[in-house]
Each structure stands twice: as structure tokens, then as C-alpha cells.
Amino acid sequence: MTTATDINTAYEAPPRTEVGVLGWLKHHLFGSWFDTILTILSLGLLYVVLVPSMRWAVTKANWRAITTNILILIHGPYPQTQNYRVFIAIGLLVVMGSVSLFIYRGENVRGRRTMTIIWAVSPFFIWYLLAGFKGSSFLPLIEYSKWGGLLLSFILAIFGILASFPIGVLLALGRQSDMPIIKWMSTVYIEVVRGVPFITVLFMAQVMLPLILPPDVRVAGMFRAMVATALFSAAYLAENVRGGLQAIPRGQYEAADALGLSTFQQMYFIIMPQALRTVIPPIVGQFIGLFKDTSLVAIVGLLDFLNVSQSILSQAGFLGAQKEVYLFAALVYFVFSFAMSSASIRLEKQLGVGQR
Amino acid sequence: MSDTAIRQPDDTEPSEPTNLFSKDRLITYFFIALGIVLLIFGAVNVQNWAQINPEQVAQDRIDKETDLSKAEEVSLYTRQLEATSASKAGQAKNAVRFIVLGVAALWVSQNWRRRRQLFSEYMLYAYSFLLAPVGWILYLFGYRTHGDKNRKVIRRNIGIMSLAIPAGFVAYELVYLLQAFVIFPIGHNLAVSSFVVGMVNFFLSPQIALLAGIAVGGYVAFRTKDVRAVSVAGQLVILAIVLVILSWLGTNAANGIKSRGLSATEFGFLDNTASFDISEHLIPYNRTYTYGRAFFVGALNTLLLSVVGIFLATALGLFVGIARLSTNWLLSTLARVFVELMRNVPLLVLLFFIYAGVLLQLPQRENSIRLLGDRIWLNNRGVALPWFKPTATFSAWMPYLITALVVMIVLWYFRHRTYPTTGRPAFSGWYVSLGFAAVAGAGILAVHPLIYQVPFIEGFNYAKDENQRYLGLVMTPEFFGALAGLTLYTGAYIGEVVRAGIQAVSKGQREAATALGLTQSQNLQLIILPQALQVIIPPLTNQYLNLAKNSSLAIAIGYADLFAVATTTFNQSGQSVQVILMLMASYLTLSLTISATMNFINSRVKIRER
Structure with missing residues (x-):
């Protein structure tokens, strides 16, 4: 009869090559001769790329190009005497963000509602904080042409996201609609915009907007770029939302009809919540793309983060600092985009996309 | 803006009386004809209305039936009486509608030319052209195909929607009076800034009035809960909004382009000398070539970059x-x-x-x-x-290549022929490649089409x-x-x-x-x-x-692609509209070609499901 002791003795410690560091190495790096070759090649590649770049970054690189210009990178030509307004805005956003983290996790309904109202009001508040008022000595007017740097990139991205969302949802609904005129117009709009590069749309906004508006209306370059961003992004968003709409089974529509819901109620309470939930990953991906695409306004001459970074290169003393400047620009874009995509993955998990 | 939108009392007619069939006159004739037709419709309805005697109709109906009991007779009589009375009331309403519309059309025929300076006005009337027939076709359609119950609803709704047009015009006339006699003088007397006057002019413009009229029509249709009418009304409202916005933007653009001495439709500038250099060109080009050629060179560069990149x-x-x-x-x-x-x-x-x-x-x-x-x-x-470069004898290699392709296809066919019976290929796929390589290689040895440099x-x-x-x-x-x-x-x-x-x-x-x-x-x-x-x-x-599409970013590092050439062309010639149109058309063509190719490949690899 086998006893517990026998069973215990039947288990021997696994071979040393199967567990621990050695086991991990064996299974993940040197599983077969092919794996070994791949590992060696990868190590070689790492050595070739990393070692010289590290050496360059530590010894040769002139990082003062970044450190001395950090204020310009943040807000561009925004007057230095007034730049505390930018930092107040940033501080406000940071405070609001961290407060929301607590409030939205909790169950306090009133607190949540207050926070939502604060978020809804904050864009206007921040806008006037940054723009100021004509003739005011406390908050003097800052022309829009003076807004630049990371500030401008963020304003373009945030506006693009906020404005493209309703337009995109409407376009998606229009394309799904049974009404021929609306379907046709939405489809043409979406396909034309998706068929041309963003830079053409930006160019068009810069060239055509002054032309198609009355001659006495002058629109700052920033607003032209905002319009272009929102209109361009909306077409892509519409396609993403349409994907979500198509994923909704017919039964959901029929059930909503059977309950006697109106078309609007059906969309608002039944279809849209499900459709939008399924397309969170592509929509966040698209917003990341939008944030990256704001760098294109540099081509049409707006002083966004990238353009301001480039302007450093014309300063005496930093003429050859291309690598440093562009690496820093890449790093900044990377940090924000990566943060967004990580947040999206968390959001996805919280909402349980793909599971019921 | 304020000068054009305000109608001056001493508006002079353009002096072109000789041509009886100018565009303006044709439009006028159309409205007159429309008005007359509508009035005739109205008259017919009045006549019908006068002729219908509900009691007579009911009695006739009973007389036609042979074996009816007394109770059935009474019931039939009542039903017929009610139905005919309703129809008579309908005729009366229709008569009123037709007459109102006819008068409106005649009014339009006499008034529309006064504001024709504006492009948007053309659009406005084009819109009413479009809407009126559509409305009446829908009316007839609904009349014919729907049962008695629906017929009434649809008739009413479409009628209301069509009424919205003249309602819009009436509203505009009122607005005009307000503008001309109240707002404009006050605005000037109080020295309000021109911006305010401009804004007032915009919001009280005919387009907005028209929109309001149509929106009211749509709302009424919505209240009647007739799904079809709501759908039609909704679409027309949205179409109207889009047209109005486009016409407004179009007017501004037309004025702007004209004031700059340019044209939006003239493509003749493409034949002018470009006089800018393009460093990389796949076809012969220098600064003495035309803009059109430069554009083509740019397009080829974009194509090269895209294809190799892909x-x-x-x-x-x-x-x-x-x-x-x-x-x-x-x-x-x-x-x-x-x-x-x-x-x-x-x-x-x-x-x-x-x-x-x-x-x-x-x-x-x-x-x-x-x-x-x-x-x-x-x-x-x-x-x-x-790199391998083609030599002068490159074309002599072509027959070998074609033969090699044929050999490959034949081998492929034989390889697959055994699938249905044995479920395996006749021989390894390597032999197929080998067949191709053998013939093509023989060609290389024979004619030396490529040279390694x-x-x-x-x-x-x-x-x-x-x-x-x-x-x-x-x-x-x-x-x-x-x-x-x-x-x-x-x-x-x-x-x-x-x-x-x-x-x-x-x-x-x-x-x-x-x-x-x-x-x-x-x-x-x-x-x-x-x-x-x-x-x-x-x-x-x-x-x-x-x-x-991203290949257009190559402009940022100085590669002369389509977008770069287009911007240079725009900067030199100032022809913004044409350049943008050509640019968008080119990219759309490229995109459509790629997606068509990929759709074809997709349809080939698709697993056919039961």
C-alpha cells in the first residue's frame, strides 16, 4: 500500500537545467540550435546598436540643446513673462486628473457628478486663462500665433479628439442608415477623406479656408489646423464606429424595437453603448495616431512641438544637434502615446471588452 | 457682404433683352410654366370639389348593388357618404395648396432675378427646382401605390413639405423687409460695427429662412408619425443644410477667386513653363518643361516611393x-x-x-x-x-521570360492535376520554380539582358x-x-x-x-x-x-513627390482650387488602385464557405 511518504519520495527535484535561471535560459533562449543562432544574432544586433549609441549619448551628445530650450519646447513663442499661465493650466489638469482617479473609483455619486461638471467647464476656463482678454493688465491677450510648442500640439490633439467624436458617430450612423441621400453623402465624405493624405487636408484648410469664408473673416492658422484635424479624424472614427455597429447582432435592434423604444432611444441606450465598447481599442489607436499626426502641422508652418524643436537647430551653438533634438522629440511623443495606449489596455480590461 | 445681401430699391436689370432663350429667361419661363401648371391643378381640384355631391355618390353606389337588405343599405350609404365627404374636403384642401404653390411659383418667376448676383441664389433656386418636382412625384407615387388609409397621410405630409418652400420664400421676404427698413438703418445709425451687420445679414439670409421653412415642414411630417414622410423630410432637410452651407462657401470662394483675378475651373496654367527644378525624375524633365509635366514627374516619384516602400x-x-x-x-x-x-x-x-x-x-x-x-x-x-542594370539587349530577354512563365503555369497545372484523385501534388513545388529559373536563366546566358554593377x-x-x-x-x-x-x-x-x-x-x-x-x-x-x-x-x-498616403510626408525632407510639386505649383501659379483638386484626385486614384488590387487578391484567397 502506498503511503503519503512514498508519494513524496517519488517526486525528485526537477533537473537543474529545467528550472530557475538555467531552465529559463534553456527554454527561452537556447531551446534548439536555431534558437541559439537567433539569440546570438540578436545579441550581436543589440551590441552593434546599443553600445555606440550609449557611448554617444553619454560622451558626445550635446544635451544642452534641450535643457536650455525647455521652456520654448513647452510653450513655443508664448511670452515668457506670461508663461505662468501655461503652468497653471498644466497644474490644474494634473490636480484634476489625480483627484478624478480617486473620485471615479469611489461610489460617491455627487462627487462624480461635480467632477464631471468641472471637467466639462475646464476647457473654457483654461482657454480663457491662456488666451486672456483684450486690454486686461492682469491677463493680457495672447495672440493665437504665439501659441506653440507642446501646448499647441496638445490643444490640437484634444480639440481634434473632442470635435471628431460626435461628427464621426453621426457619419457612421449616416453610413449605416436606410435613407439613400444621407447614406450616400456620408459614404462619399468618408471615402474621399480616407483616400487622401492628412497633409493635403491640412494644406487645403490653410489655403481654402480663407478663400471660402467671407473676406472680412480672418481665421488664425491654429483654428484652420483644428478644423482640418477634426474633419479628417472624423472620417476615420466613423469607420471604426461602423465596425462596432456591424458587430451588434440584429437581435439587439429587434429586441429594442419590440420594447417599443424610439430610434433615438434604441441608439442611445442599446446600440451605441455596446458598439462603442467593442471599438475602444481601435478608437484609442486612432487618437494616438491623431496626436502623432498633429506633428504634420509643422509642414504647413505652425509652431507645434516638432517645429519648435527644429527651430532650436538654427540657434548658434546647436547647429549640429539634430540627433539630440529629434531623439528628444521622439521620446516626448513616445511617452505620451505609450501612456495613452497603456491606459487604453487598462480601460479595455476594466470594461471587459470581448467578454460578457 | 452687406452690400450684396441687401437688395437696393433701384436694382437695375441686366441689359440683355435680345436673347429670348438665355439662361435667366429659361429659368423665368420654367417658373411661369410651373406656376401655370400648378394653378391648373388647383382649378381642376376646385372643379372636382364643386362637382362632388356626397349624397348622390352614396345613392349611386347603392343603386348599383342588386341584393342588399335594408340594414346593409343604410350602412353602405353611411360609409359612402362619409368617404365622399372626406374626399370632397381633401379636394378643397388640395385646391388651396395648388393655388398657393402656383401663385408662389409665379411670384418667384417675377422676383428671382433681382438677387441673382449671388451664386448662392442660384443654388437656392436650383434647390427649389429640385425639391418641387421631387415633392410632387412623391405625391403622385404615394397617391397611386398606397391604400386609401396611407394615401391620405402621405398626401398631406408631402403637401406640407412642398409648402415649406414658398413658406421659406415668404419668410425671406419678411426678413428682407425687416433688414432693409429696420435693421440696416438702425445698424448704420447706431454705428454698429460691420461685423454685427454682417452676422445679422447672415442669420437673416434667404438660405436660413428657407431652412427654417423646410425644418417646419419636416417637423410637421414628424408629428404625423408617418415613417416614410419623416425619412424623406429628414433627408431633404439635411440635403438642404448641406447645399446651403456649400452654396454659401461656394459664393465666398467664387468671389475670392474672382477678386484675386484667378479662376477655379481654368486648367490652362498646366501648359505654362514650370521654371522650377525637380532633382529626381524618372522621365526627362528640366525647368523649361510645363507644370503638367512637373505634376506627372511628381506623381511618378510618389508611385515609385509607394511601390518600393510597400x-x-x-x-x-x-x-x-x-x-x-x-x-x-x-x-x-x-x-x-x-x-x-x-x-x-x-x-x-x-x-x-x-x-x-x-x-x-x-x-x-x-x-x-x-x-x-x-x-x-x-x-x-x-x-x-x-545593382543589376538592364542592358541594350534587355528586350531580347522578354521572350525567354514569357516562355518561362508558360512553363511555370504548365508545371503548376500538372502538379495540381493529381489533387482530386490522390490528394497530393504530383511532384514538389520546387520543380515549378526550377522550371521557371531554368528557362529564364538560359535567357540570361544567351542574351545577357542584365549587367551587375x-x-x-x-x-x-x-x-x-x-x-x-x-x-x-x-x-x-x-x-x-x-x-x-x-x-x-x-x-x-x-x-x-x-x-x-x-x-x-x-x-x-x-x-x-x-x-x-x-x-x-x-x-x-x-x-x-x-x-x-x-x-x-x-x-x-x-x-x-x-x-x-504617408509618402506625402517625404516633402518634409525634400523629396520631390506629388505633394511637393503640387505645393510649388500652387505657390508659383496661385491656382489653389485646381491644384488641390488634382492633388486629391491623384491620391484618390492611387488609393483606389491599391484597394482594388488588394480586394482582388482578397477574393482569390478567400476560403469559399458553404
């Missing part, structure tokens, strides 16, 4: 996608880091880094970096690779052959930078697409194939790939489209 990015993407799935931790991590880096950094930054940060900082030509035993040259004026530096430049072309493949930093940037960037995205596609094939498929005794390569070829391709191709198409 091939390289696909290769890189395949590698990255497979590497990410590798069991080798180091390799998959490296691939993942690469993908994350590329996907979270803007392409433009990448392009600038590669171009200005790396390529332009390479050593001078005389200190070029040489790789693989002086075969690859890197310097700040470009990258040179060894290795670049080297001679004096201050790369060496050239007798045709004044560089030996090997010499790429400018602009082209190479754009190509490298696009390839790395899109390659990362394609890698993700490939990975997702392979992961989408369920593990059971692989296991089932192994259980059936398929070898590793058969497994990949027959089970995994066909299913993975289904998932891969649609997003892959998107990536190709993105690459083609």
Missing part, C-alpha cells in the same frame, strides 16, 4: 510579425520594442531623425563608409548599392557608365530617407497585422493538422496560411494605403 515594408513586417511570435525571448522582445517604438513616434519625427540626424551627418564623399568590401557606399550625398567613387562623384548613368543603384539621401522611414514605420504596423493574423488561427487547427499527419511545411502551407491570410489581407490593405 514591398520592403511587407518583407520587414513579415519578419517582425514572425519574430514577435518566436519562442526565443530575446528576439520576440526586440521585435516588440521595435514595434512599440515605431508605433508611438510620429512618422515625421522618424523621417527627420533618419534624414537630418543620420543621413546628412554621414561623412563626406571622399571619406565614405564602405561595407561588404567596397560594395556599399554610405556618405552624406546618398547611398549606393550594387558595383558603384565606386571617381573624383568627386560616383562613377558613371557610358550612358552618363551612375553605376549600381545610387539613392539620394532624400529618397533613401523617405524609403527607410516609410519602411520601418509601416513595417512595424504590418508586423502587428501579421502577428494578429497568425494568432487568429485557432490552436486546434494546427493540432488537428498534426494529428492528420501533415508535415510542418504542409501544416503551414495548407492549414495556417490560408486561414491567416483571410484575417491579414484587409488590415494589410489599410497599411498599404497608409503607406501610399
Whole structure:
């Protein structure tokens, strides 16, 4: 009869090559001769790329190009005497963000509602904080042409996201609609915009907007770029939302009809919540793309983060600092985009996309 | 703006009385005719109304029936009486509607020319042209095909919607009176800024009045809960909004272009001398050629960059996608880091880094970096690779190539012929490739169509052959930078697409194939790939489209692509509308071609389901 002791003795410690560091190495790096070759090649590649770049970054690189210009990178030509307004805005956003983290996790309904109202009001508040008022000595007017740097990139991205969302949802609904005129117009709009590069749309906004508006209306370059961003992004968003709409089974529509819901109620309470939930990953991906695409306004001459970074290169003393400047620009874009995509993955998990 | 929108009392008619069939007069005639027709309709309705005697109709109906009991007789009489009375009331209402519309049309015929200076006014009337017949066709349609119950509803709703047009005009007339006699004088007397006057003019413009009228019509239709009418009304309202906005923008653009002495439809400038240089051109070009030629050169450059980029990015993407799935931790991590880096950094930054940060900082030509035993040259004026160049006898190779293709197809056919009976190929796929290579290779040996060239530096430049072309493949930093940037960037995205596609094939498929005794390569070829391709191709198409569109960013590093040429053309000629139209048309064509090709491939690889 086998006893517990026998069973215990039947288990021997696994071979040393199967567990621990050695086991991990064996299974993940040197599983077969092919794996070994791949590992060696990868190590070689790492050595070739990393070692010289590290050496360059530590010894040769002139990082003062970044450190001395950090204020310009943040807000561009925004007057230095007034730049505390930018930092107040940033501080406000940071405070609001961290407060929301607590409030939205909790169950306090009133607190949540207050926070939502604060978020809804904050864009206007921040806008006037940054723009100021004509003739005011406390908050003097800052022309829009003076807004630049990371500030401008963020304003373009945030506006693009906020404005493209309703337009995109409407376009998606229009394309799904049974009404021929609306379907046709939405489809043409979406396909034309998706068929041309963003830079053409930006160019068009810069060239055509002054032309198609009355001659006495002058629109700052920033607003032209905002319009272009929102209109361009909306077409892509519409396609993403349409994907979500198509994923909704017919039964959901029929059930909503059977309950006697109106078309609007059906969309608002039944279809849209499900459709939008399924397309969170592509929509966040698209917003990341939008944030990256704001760098294109540099081509049409707006002083966004990238353009301001480039302007450093014309300063005496930093003429050859291309690598440093562009690496820093890449790093900044990377940090924000990566943060967004990580947040999206968390959001996805919280909402349980793909599971019921 | 305020001058054109306000109608002056002493508006003079344009003096062109001789032509009875000018566009203006035709429009006037149309409205007169419409008005007369509508009035006739109205008259017919009045006549009908007068003639109908409900009691007589009911009695006639009973007389026609032979065997009716007394109770049935009474019931039938009552029903007929009610129905006919309703129909009589309907006739009366219709008569009123027709007459109102007819008068409105006549009024329009006499008044529309007064405000015709504005392009938007044309649009306005074009809109009413469109709407009135549509409304009445719908009316007749509804009348004919629907049962008695629906007929009434539809008639009423469409009638109301059509009434919205004259309502809009009436509203505009009221607004005009308000503008001309109240707002404008007050505005001037109080010295309000021209902006306020302009805004007031805009919001009280005929378009807005028209919109309001149509919106009211749509709302009424909505209240009647007739789904079809609501749908039609809603669409017309949205169409009207779009047309109004477009007409307003169009008017401004037309005025703006005219005031700049330009035209929006003239494409003659394409024949003017471009007088700017394009450093890279696939077809002969210099600054004495025309704008049209320059545009074509730019388009070819874009095409070259896109096509080469697509091939390289696909290769890189395949590698990255497979590497990410590798069991080798180091390799998959490296691939993942690469993908994350590329996907979270803007392409433009990448392009600038590669171009200005790396390529332009390479050593001078005389200190070029040489790789693989002086075969690859890197310097700040470009990258040179060894390359096969076609020789003069290249065309003689074509027959061999065609024969090789035929051989390949025939071998392919024989290889597959045994599938239905034995379930296996007749011979290995290698023989198919071998057949092609044998014939093509024989051609190479026979006619020497290609020559292998290795670049080297001679004096201050790369060496050239007798045709004044560089030996090997010499790429400018602009082209190479754009190509490298696009390839790395899109390659990362394609890698993700490939990975997702392979992961989408369920593990059971692989296991089932192994259980059936398929070898590793058969497994990949027959089970995994066909299913993975289904998932891969649609997003892959998107990536190709993105690459083609992103190639326009090459302008930032000075590559003379389509967009760069177009902007230069615009800056020199000022012809904004045409340039933008051509630019968009070109990119749309490119996009549509790519997606059509990929759709074709997709339909070929699609697994036919039962």
C-alpha cells in the first residue's frame, strides 16, 4: 500500500537545467540550435546598436540643446513673462486628473457628478486663462500665433479628439442608415477623406479656408489646423464606429424595437453603448495616431512641438544637434502615446471588452 | 457682404433683352410654366370639389348593388357618404395648396432675378427646382401605390413639405423687409460695427429662412408619425443644410477667386513653363518643361516611393510579425520594442531623425563608409548599392521570360492535376520554380539582358557608365530617407497585422493538422496560411494605403513627390482650387488602385464557405 511518504519520495527535484535561471535560459533562449543562432544574432544586433549609441549619448551628445530650450519646447513663442499661465493650466489638469482617479473609483455619486461638471467647464476656463482678454493688465491677450510648442500640439490633439467624436458617430450612423441621400453623402465624405493624405487636408484648410469664408473673416492658422484635424479624424472614427455597429447582432435592434423604444432611444441606450465598447481599442489607436499626426502641422508652418524643436537647430551653438533634438522629440511623443495606449489596455480590461 | 445681401430699391436689370432663350429667361419661363401648371391643378381640384355631391355618390353606389337588405343599405350609404365627404374636403384642401404653390411659383418667376448676383441664389433656386418636382412625384407615387388609409397621410405630409418652400420664400421676404427698413438703418445709425451687420445679414439670409421653412415642414411630417414622410423630410432637410452651407462657401470662394483675378475651373496654367527644378525624375524633365509635366514627374516619384516602400515594408513586417511570435525571448522582445517604438513616434519625427540626424551627418564623399568590401557606399550625398542594370539587349530577354512563365503555369497545372484523385501534388513545388529559373536563366546566358554593377567613387562623384548613368543603384539621401522611414514605420504596423493574423488561427487547427499527419511545411502551407491570410489581407490593405498616403510626408525632407510639386505649383501659379483638386484626385486614384488590387487578391484567397 502506498503511503503519503512514498508519494513524496517519488517526486525528485526537477533537473537543474529545467528550472530557475538555467531552465529559463534553456527554454527561452537556447531551446534548439536555431534558437541559439537567433539569440546570438540578436545579441550581436543589440551590441552593434546599443553600445555606440550609449557611448554617444553619454560622451558626445550635446544635451544642452534641450535643457536650455525647455521652456520654448513647452510653450513655443508664448511670452515668457506670461508663461505662468501655461503652468497653471498644466497644474490644474494634473490636480484634476489625480483627484478624478480617486473620485471615479469611489461610489460617491455627487462627487462624480461635480467632477464631471468641472471637467466639462475646464476647457473654457483654461482657454480663457491662456488666451486672456483684450486690454486686461492682469491677463493680457495672447495672440493665437504665439501659441506653440507642446501646448499647441496638445490643444490640437484634444480639440481634434473632442470635435471628431460626435461628427464621426453621426457619419457612421449616416453610413449605416436606410435613407439613400444621407447614406450616400456620408459614404462619399468618408471615402474621399480616407483616400487622401492628412497633409493635403491640412494644406487645403490653410489655403481654402480663407478663400471660402467671407473676406472680412480672418481665421488664425491654429483654428484652420483644428478644423482640418477634426474633419479628417472624423472620417476615420466613423469607420471604426461602423465596425462596432456591424458587430451588434440584429437581435439587439429587434429586441429594442419590440420594447417599443424610439430610434433615438434604441441608439442611445442599446446600440451605441455596446458598439462603442467593442471599438475602444481601435478608437484609442486612432487618437494616438491623431496626436502623432498633429506633428504634420509643422509642414504647413505652425509652431507645434516638432517645429519648435527644429527651430532650436538654427540657434548658434546647436547647429549640429539634430540627433539630440529629434531623439528628444521622439521620446516626448513616445511617452505620451505609450501612456495613452497603456491606459487604453487598462480601460479595455476594466470594461471587459470581448467578454460578457 | 452687406452690400450684396441687401437688395437696393433701384436694382437695375441686366441689359440683355435680345436673347429670348438665355439662361435667366429659361429659368423665368420654367417658373411661369410651373406656376401655370400648378394653378391648373388647383382649378381642376376646385372643379372636382364643386362637382362632388356626397349624397348622390352614396345613392349611386347603392343603386348599383342588386341584393342588399335594408340594414346593409343604410350602412353602405353611411360609409359612402362619409368617404365622399372626406374626399370632397381633401379636394378643397388640395385646391388651396395648388393655388398657393402656383401663385408662389409665379411670384418667384417675377422676383428671382433681382438677387441673382449671388451664386448662392442660384443654388437656392436650383434647390427649389429640385425639391418641387421631387415633392410632387412623391405625391403622385404615394397617391397611386398606397391604400386609401396611407394615401391620405402621405398626401398631406408631402403637401406640407412642398409648402415649406414658398413658406421659406415668404419668410425671406419678411426678413428682407425687416433688414432693409429696420435693421440696416438702425445698424448704420447706431454705428454698429460691420461685423454685427454682417452676422445679422447672415442669420437673416434667404438660405436660413428657407431652412427654417423646410425644418417646419419636416417637423410637421414628424408629428404625423408617418415613417416614410419623416425619412424623406429628414433627408431633404439635411440635403438642404448641406447645399446651403456649400452654396454659401461656394459664393465666398467664387468671389475670392474672382477678386484675386484667378479662376477655379481654368486648367490652362498646366501648359505654362514650370521654371522650377525637380532633382529626381524618372522621365526627362528640366525647368523649361510645363507644370503638367512637373505634376506627372511628381506623381511618378510618389508611385515609385509607394511601390518600393510597400514591398520592403511587407518583407520587414513579415519578419517582425514572425519574430514577435518566436519562442526565443530575446528576439520576440526586440521585435516588440521595435514595434512599440515605431508605433508611438510620429512618422515625421522618424523621417527627420533618419534624414537630418543620420543621413546628412554621414561623412563626406571622399571619406565614405564602405561595407561588404567596397560594395556599399554610405556618405552624406546618398547611398549606393550594387545593382543589376538592364542592358541594350534587355528586350531580347522578354521572350525567354514569357516562355518561362508558360512553363511555370504548365508545371503548376500538372502538379495540381493529381489533387482530386490522390490528394497530393504530383511532384514538389520546387520543380515549378526550377522550371521557371531554368528557362529564364538560359535567357540570361544567351542574351545577357542584365549587367551587375558595383558603384565606386571617381573624383568627386560616383562613377558613371557610358550612358552618363551612375553605376549600381545610387539613392539620394532624400529618397533613401523617405524609403527607410516609410519602411520601418509601416513595417512595424504590418508586423502587428501579421502577428494578429497568425494568432487568429485557432490552436486546434494546427493540432488537428498534426494529428492528420501533415508535415510542418504542409501544416503551414495548407492549414495556417490560408486561414491567416483571410484575417491579414484587409488590415494589410489599410497599411498599404497608409503607406501610399504617408509618402506625402517625404516633402518634409525634400523629396520631390506629388505633394511637393503640387505645393510649388500652387505657390508659383496661385491656382489653389485646381491644384488641390488634382492633388486629391491623384491620391484618390492611387488609393483606389491599391484597394482594388488588394480586394482582388482578397477574393482569390478567400476560403469559399458553404
